[in-house]
Amino acid sequence: MLIENLFPEVCNLFGDPQNAVYLRMSAEGAEEIRTPLDGIPYFVSGRPDIILMGSMSESTQRRVTEKLRPYRERITGLIESGCVFLMTGNALDVFCRRITYVTENIVTDGLGIFDGFEVTTDWFKRKNGKIIGKCDGVTVTGFRSQFAEISGDNSQMYFVKADRGDGIRAGIPYEGIRYRNFIGTQILGPILPLNPGFTSYLIKLCGGNPRPAFEKEAVEAFDRRVEEFLDPSVKF
Amino acid sequence: MKQAKKINLRFIAAMTAAKLSRFALRALGRDGSCTPGIIAVKICPDFLSRLKMPDLLICVTGTNGKTTTSNLICSVLRRAGFGVTNNSTGSNVEGGVATALLAASTFTGKPKNETAVIEVDERSSLRIYRHMTPDYLVCNNIMRDSLKRNAHTDFIAYILGAAVPPETKLILNADDAICSGLCPDSENRKYFGISAEPGEDTVLRSRDIVYCPVCGARLAADYVRYDHIGRLRCPSCGFRSPDPDYCVTGIDRISGRFTLSYGGGKTLTLKTVNSNIVNIYNCCGAAAVLLEAGFPPEKIQAAFESLEIVKSRFNTLTAGGVKVTMQLAKGQNPVACARAFSYVASLPGEDKRLLVMIDDKSDNTNNSESVCWIYDCDYSALKDPSVGVIVFAGKRCRDHRLRALIAGVDGGKIRICDGLDEGGKLILSSGGGDIYILNDPYILKESTAVRDAIAGRLSNAD
Structure with a gap:
């Protein structure tokens, strides 16, 4: 299984890089290509089994958007042909139509691959939260800490339907964007080590053979979190 | 006024x-x-x-x-x-x-x-x-x-x-x-800094500044101390870290003193509160502002001689022949915790016993703490051969264990428990080296009680 990790030297906030680490440890025969921001993505000429990109600062987000813009058609082609993408935190924003940076007074066009979605980022509106829900019947737990809010209707193309916690916006149960095998989620950080069941699901989606690393310990940590997240006294 | x-x-x-x-x-x-x-x-x-x-x-x-x-x-x-x-x-x-x-x-x-x-x-x-x-x-x-x-x-x-x-x-x-x-x-x-020390790395592994803030080219480093702390330069446009006006030009870890050079050839030898590099930066920053404000160097020097690090940050006692050290490790702060792990691992000794209690007290009260930060924290120092056993105590112990395993820590060295007091008992029953308690500042009272209980049992057993 070939993993392309996009721009890990800068898309590395909040523990997101550990997704690539855990995926590599958990998929039999996995190899990782780490593409730096000053390099040419492997996907331009090759076809990885999964492309990962993690959370980044807003200035990096603008550089990443410009970096990927020339490859928009190729990315669209990969998505349409079923290549697996896992975009965590604000990596998802890059694929939307437009990003408005309120504090910095900057508006940039995103890649527009998901044209019905726009992003507003305000450094003075930090939102933190948790979510528990299901993706194709697999329970997913996660945390979010974000400046961005995404507008648009994802009710027909969501990643997780929340049992508790907000989805794409407050009061909406549908979290993230799922289109074919593209998964973009505002859940950030170590979504894979925190969710060994979802890690297996993702590896199978890539055609790989899952064997989640430290499965017993990962499941114990996961089970405890699920128990807490379903406890009504736990604040969301 | x-x-x-x-x-x-x-x-x-x-x-x-x-x-x-x-x-x-x-x-x-x-x-x-x-x-x-x-x-x-x-x-x-x-x-x-x-x-x-x-x-x-x-x-x-x-x-x-x-x-x-x-x-x-x-x-x-x-x-x-x-x-x-x-x-x-x-x-x-x-x-x-x-x-x-x-x-x-x-x-x-x-x-x-x-x-x-x-x-x-x-x-x-x-x-x-x-x-x-x-x-x-x-x-x-x-x-x-x-x-x-x-x-x-x-x-x-x-x-x-x-x-x-x-x-x-x-x-x-x-x-x-x-x-x-x-x-x-x-x-x-005005700037303060510490000049290059022997053996320091020149490969920039920073996660927060990789490209030049002026021209966007990839940065290089004259030396890197940890994270992005070091002297960086841009081979493309000439951007570089500024030269310090107050520069530590020598550290004598045996005498616990460092030489501060400033003002075009002046030097001052100052005592440091301990050898942890972060505290040498703290001392250097403090001396720099006082000198800049016009305080006489000899008064600063004399005052530094009697300075000690606040006990809530770092303190050691000996009980039953075992050193028990409390080292602050601020939870939810990935760099502070990684530095604390690294410092404890670097101290002399073998078969060290680490009791790690770094959960956030308030985020675990009717809540479930976001553990993203522990995956942002470098646990690799815990692999050091001098570390004999690590007890993760607290509600998030299972998460810390998994994080440590992913970082490559030997699972046979890891113990977990939900309670802090239980952590104190577990550390005593595991191995025989010196004990290091790494605690979040917001559980200082609880961790001091655990430390005292450990010290009490060690003294009684002596």
């Missing part, structure tokens, strides 16, 4: 209510280090603007080292005979700053002390500096911190850049390229 806005009825009402609340809170046994200030600001939003500031106002900010640095500066000032207003034992957000200043002011807002050393939370800078102008602002570093509050270093640098008054003289860490880039248009900037 510095001029402030004229006092008005609102200010008097705020001061009265705040002082009364402080008195009442203390009578109830509460520390009241923040609430009186919150009340004051609620009643009089520009309360801090109307409070007269002491003749010398030094603020200390930055992700790590604020408390230690401000304590060092305070100690020197007090030993030199000055009255000092300080908030290091209280809160460093707006309410805490207001509380410290009002507690040391008369009802009409006149300061009782000639100097103030105020620690300021970076995130609160906009709200604080709009009302008061420090003479000096020391910024130790800008690193990753609580992801929920502080997001990322760009955000914190933006806040500080927007908040710092132009009149304030900045004392910045030259070896932190994010920190040294603050307020680029200011002519009021």
